[in-house]
Amino acid sequence: MKKRIQFTVNGHAVAVKAESHQMLLEVLRDTLHLTGTKYGCGEGECGACTVLVDGASVDSCLYPAFEIEGRKVTTIEGLMGARNQLHTLQKSFVENGGIQCGYCTPGMIMSAKALLDETPHPGADEIRRGISGNLCRCTGYVQIIESIAKAAEKEQGNE
Amino acid sequence: MSEFHYIGKTHPRPDGPDKATGRALYIHDLVRPGMLHGKIKFSEYAHARIKHIDTSRAEKLPGVRAVITGYNTPQIRIGFIKDNFALKKDKVRQFRDEVAAVAAVDAETAAEAVELIEVEYEELPCVFSVEEALRPDATLIHELDPKERPRKDNIVPVPWKFTAGDVDKARDASAVVVEDYYDTPLILQSCMGTAGCIAEFDLMNNLIIHTKTQIPFLAQNDFNAALADMGLQGRRTRVIVPAVGGSFGTGLDTHAYEYIAILLAYTTGKPVKIVFDRHEEFTALSPRQSTRAHIIQGCDSEGRLTFRQMRMVLDNGAYTSWGATTPSVMMLPVSSLYRVPNIHFETTIVYTNNTYCQAMRGYGNPQAAWAIESNLDQLAQKAGIDPYQFRMTNANVADETTPMGLKITTCGFKDCLESVARELDWGEKRGKGRNRGRGVGMASLFHVGGAARVYRSDGTGVIMKLDDFGHVSITSGAVEMGQGFTSVLTAATAEALGVSPDMVTVIIGDTAICPWDVGTHASRGAFTACNAAILAADKARQKVFELAAEHFIARVSAAMKKRARKEPGFEGPDLDSIGTLSVSDFDLRHNFVFLKDRPDDPLLRVPLEELLREAHYREQGTIIVTEAFYDPCHEMLDPKTCRGNISAAYVFGVQGAEVEVDEETGKVTVLKFAAAHDVGKVLNPQTLKGQLYGAIVQGLGYALCEEYKTDRGRSLNPNFLDYKILAAPDVDFPIHIECIETDDPKGPFGAKGVGEPGLVPTAPAIANAVFDAVGVRIKSLPITPEKVLAALRKRKSGGSNVG
Numbered sequence: 001m002k003k004r005i006q007f008t009v010n011g012h013a014v015a016v017k018a019e020s021h022q023m024l025l026e027v028l029r030d031t032l033h034l035t036g037t038k039y040g041c042g043e044g045e046c047g048a049c050t051v052l053v054d055g056a057s058v059d060s061c062l063y064p065a066f067e068i069e070g071r072k073v074t075t076i077e078g079l080m081g082a083r084n085q086l087h088t089l090q091k092s093f094v095e096n097g098g099i100q101c102g103y104c105t106p107g108m109i110m111s112a113k114a115l116l117d118e119t120p121h122p123g124a125d126e127i128r129r130g131i132s133g134n135l136c137r138c139t140g141y142v143q144i145i146e147s148i149a150k151a152a153e154k155e156q157g158n159e
Numbered sequence: 160m161s162e163f164h165y166i167g168k169t170h171p172r173p174d175g176p177d178k179a180t181g182r183a184l185y186i187h188d189l190v191r192p193g194m195l196h197g198k199i200k201f202s203e204y205a206h207a208r209i210k211h212i213d214t215s216r217a218e219k220l221p222g223v224r225a226v227i228t229g230y231n232t233p234q235i236r237i238g239f240i241k242d243n244f245a246l247k248k249d250k251v252r253q254f255r256d257e258v259a260a261v262a263a264v265d266a267e268t269a270a271e272a273v274e275l276i277e278v279e280y281e282e283l284p285c286v287f288s289v290e291e292a293l294r295p296d297a298t299l300i301h302e303l304d305p306k307e308r309p310r311k312d313n314i315v316p317v318p319w320k321f322t323a324g325d326v327d328k329a330r331d332a333s334a335v336v337v338e339d340y341y342d343t344p345l346i347l348q349s350c351m352g353t354a355g356c357i358a359e360f361d362l363m364n365n366l367i368i369h370t371k372t373q374i375p376f377l378a379q380n381d382f383n384a385a386l387a388d389m390g391l392q393g394r395r396t397r398v399i400v401p402a403v404g405g406s407f408g409t410g411l412d413t414h415a416y417e418y419i420a421i422l423l424a425y426t427t428g429k430p431v432k433i434v435f436d437r438h439e440e441f442t443a444l445s446p447r448q449s450t451r452a453h454i455i456q457g458c459d460s461e462g463r464l465t466f467r468q469m470r471m472v473l474d475n476g477a478y479t480s481w482g483a484t485t486p487s488v489m490m491l492p493v494s495s496l497y498r499v500p501n502i503h504f505e506t507t508i509v510y511t512n513n514t515y516c517q518a519m520r521g522y523g524n525p526q527a528a529w530a531i532e533s534n535l536d537q538l539a540q541k542a543g544i545d546p547y548q549f550r551m552t553n554a555n556v557a558d559e560t561t562p563m564g565l566k567i568t569t570c571g572f573k574d575c576l577e578s579v580a581r582e583l584d585w586g587e588k589r590g591k592g593r594n595r596g597r598g599v600g601m602a603s604l605f606h607v608g609g610a611a612r613v614y615r616s617d618g619t620g621v622i623m624k625l626d627d628f629g630h631v632s633i634t635s636g637a638v639e640m641g642q643g644f645t646s647v648l649t650a651a652t653a654e655a656l657g658v659s660p661d662m663v664t665v666i667i668g669d670t671a672i673c674p675w676d677v678g679t680h681a682s683r684g685a686f687t688a689c690n691a692a693i694l695a696a697d698k699a700r701q702k703v704f705e706l707a708a709e710h711f712i713a714r715v716s717a718a719m720k721k722r723a724r725k726e727p728g729f730e731g732p733d734l735d736s737i738g739t740l741s742v743s744d745f746d747l748r749h750n751f752v753f754l755k756d757r758p759d760d761p762l763l764r765v766p767l768e769e770l771l772r773e774a775h776y777r778e779q780g781t782i783i784v785t786e787a788f789y790d791p792c793h794e795m796l797d798p799k800t801c802r803g804n805i806s807a808a809y810v811f812g813v814q815g816a817e818v819e820v821d822e823e824t825g826k827v828t829v830l831k832f833a834a835a836h837d838v839g840k841v842l843n844p845q846t847l848k849g850q851l852y853g854a855i856v857q858g859l860g861y862a863l864c865e866e867y868k869t870d871r872g873r874s875l876n877p878n879f880l881d882y883k884i885l886a887a888p889d890v891d892f893p894i895h896i897e898c899i900e901t902d903d904p905k906g907p908f909g910a911k912g913v914g915e916p917g918l919v920p921t922a923p924a925i926a927n928a929v930f931d932a933v934g935v936r937i938k939s940l941p942i943t944p945e946k947v948l949a950a951l952r953k954r955k956s957g958g959s960n961v962g
């Protein structure tokens with residue numbers, strides 16, 4: 001069954017046609033060409049496809065497209081400010097070695113965003129829990145955790 | 160160059176912003192006009208004859224553009240010894256064998272069409288273990304060899320054997336001897352970005368393939384051969400490598416799916432994309448081999464190693480990849496880790512109906528180190544010597560030549576041992592935590608650090624191009640797969656040339672543009688390409704200084720006149736007194752050309768970009784483009800004796816851990832991890848540490864939980880829920896890293912390779928710590944709670960220290 005769904009992506013209202021079996025990940029990547037969100041496993045095990053729906057982090061590979069009607073979706077592309085200004089988290093990942101192959105990075109940053117929105121000053125264990133659903137094969141997580149901690153410090157400085 | 164300006168300092172990686180914002184394009188993100196989607200039909204049996212393939216229903220499905228099998232396409236032989244085919248005909252030998260493939264207008268239709276292909280099989284007897292496969296009456300996996308001659312057994316015809324001294328004699332003379340068996344499981348590289356490619360042909364039937372590979376130029380060679388098999392002799396291949404979502408050895412071979420995409424693209428005349436889903440990545444990509452090592456080592460009464468004997472058996476699976484050459488790397492630690500005068504090493508690689516294997520980061524070294532370093536602790540224990548002291552006694556030193564003919568230049572081995580012992584508080588903790596289930600353990604590594612002559616060439620080319628804004632493009636044939644190659648090449652170029660890193664752009668990933676490189680493997684990327692960059696920069700500097708000899712005084716004079724107009728009374732230095740300048744009078748640093756003997760005079764310098772514009776904007780002008788091909792000074796192994804100095808430098812490292820073992824559950828908890836690596840010279844501390852942290856955590860996965868399980872050849876855990884790689888909450892202990900700088904004379908700025916070593920000694924370090932904690936020795940990876948519990952129970956019931 002095909003249905004027209006309306007929702008907001010990165011602040012822009014969109015209307016797309018989607019099939020009942022489609023997941024949000026497909027709509028984002030294939031219909032809206034927002035390829036920053038990655039396919040990693042399709043089973044909610046790796047977190048590469050993490051986006052925010054109404055501010056909460058979700059695995060877009062398991063989120064039915066029909067369920068997105070009327071909601072606000074934020075993807076990695078929506079984190080950048082005007083004139084390609086990197087978000088504090090994005091900048092921190094770049095500066096602190098939080099990125100290697102980069103495939104898990106968008107999902108990792110979106111999970112970190114959800115974490116910092118909820119817990120602005122997380123401890124190391126809270127950060128580990130916050131990204132526990134995001135697998136990374138390159139970094140061993142150490143510099144990712146540092147990147148998130150330093151972004152939180154920076155945000156604190158800006159408050 | 161005594162003092163570095165950019166080398167040794169942290170520079171954020173140049174590909175960071177694109178990756179942090181989702182702009183980096185991986186194979187999954189690429190779309191070509193008119194592109195079709197390919198899907199592969201895999202075998203439903205581990206060993207069977209193909210009786211008939213019915214593709215008629217698939218062909219009739221709307222949206223399907225082609226259905227291909229081994230029967231309606233040219234036969235393309237693939238693999239290290241060409242014992243595999245892109246599409247299988249007559250027989251399947253493993254579950255993942257490719258029997259047919261479809262190209263359709265979308266991925267959904269392609270998947271549906273594959274389901275409509277019906278294959279009739281006749282089952283054959285299977286062999287799933289090397290023991291079964293080696294029996295004289297075992298079913299032959301391959302009845303014919305690649306030259307179509309009859310085969311008699313299931314042994315892969317790639318034998319490795321190395322002997323030095325007299326092991327039997329040394330054994331008789333040894334004061335202490337220990338012998339044991341050590342096993343390793345299949346594990347999967349588990350790249351976050353799955354494998355894939357897009358193949359397409361131009362109107363002249365030249366192939367363009369975007370693909371995830373570590374060997375663009377060797378792949379080009381393989382694909383050109385495939386084109387010839389397809390009747391397209393003389394047509395050429397262009398390999399384009401998009402952003403790579405992790406590789407870890409998966410890109411060292413060309414794969415059946417790539418040839419299938421090529422066949423589909425040629426059949427349909429359209430670009431065809433094949434990207435694996437996660438299930439396919441688990442079931443149809445080659446894991447690291449499982450091995451069984453039989454090891455015997457001995458020492459004299461002082462604890463000096465007298466001999467080492469290792470027989471390694473590898474389960475090859477059904478076909479042969481470059482992974483069959485991993486014993487050449489196993490041989491490195493077997494022959495050369497510690498000073499051991501008598502060595503015997505041999506391997507048997509065995510065909511089975513299991514999934515066929517390929518190399519993974521470390522290239523056989525993790526399997527060898529697992530046996531050597533676990534067994535070394537057994538030997539030290541039997542000799543009554545502290546394992547740290549035992550290692551110190553036997554550690555290699557600089558300027559020695561090992562029995563294999565490896566010439567060790569620099570060696571920070573003892574510093575690494577000391578660092579880890581210090582960090583773990585070895586003297587206080589070793590042997591003292593057993594009442595609390597706590598223990599410390601360590602293990603060492605030896606690996607190539609100055610590239611490796613695996614092929615006849617170990618070369619890499621770079622092209623350095625300076626534009627008229629002083630920007631520098633350096634083009635390299637190597638691959639960035641996350642390791643930070645572009646970051647170190649940027650710093651090396653900036654340092655060697657004398658420009659700031661922000662002026663440097665690294666161009667990679669296109670065989671039509673980039674100069675030849677043998678491949679990104681053997682921890683060689685930074686070592687070779689940075690050395691090439693130094694050579695190319697020397698040439699470019701020479702050309703810049705030729706321009707300076709001609710234009711420097713005129714440019715300085717013009718600048719002073721300009722300033723004098725603005726600032727009345729300004730008086731510059733007397734240029735006439737400088738006299739005639741020659742090439743050797745100049746230096747270039749921080750984007751300025753200046754006089755070597757007057758480096759601090761701010762008036763006597765010219766921006767590089769001004770000189771470059773002088774070169775371009777005049778009659779009979781010139782451009783500055785230089786190239787260099789760096790091929791390290793080392794040699795191939797002698798195929799008969801397996802001797803030869805295969806690398807220009809070697810690395811050492813030591814890792815150790817403090818663990819706690821829960822005797823109720825068998826669970827091993829890492830409390831602290833310490834690593835010390837001889838890296839030659841730190842090029843970029845941030846990316847270097849990133850390599851080590853990442854490798855250590857991969858190594859901990861190998862040690863504690865990763866196992867690709869199969870039942871009669873079929874994968875049992877093809878997903879991240881059942882195949883566990885470590886997640887962030889699992890890494891909740893401090894990891895201390897110390898980089899020992901030994902300043903290797905062959906290394907670029909003194910650096911040696913570091914990509915692989917970080918995961919080599921991790922597993923035995925954990926096993927040795929577990930032994931210290933609870934007195935049981937686990938001899939098969941991973942060290943699961945079940946194995947630890949079983950070993951603890953066995954010990955309690957009076958058994959020996961057997962796990």
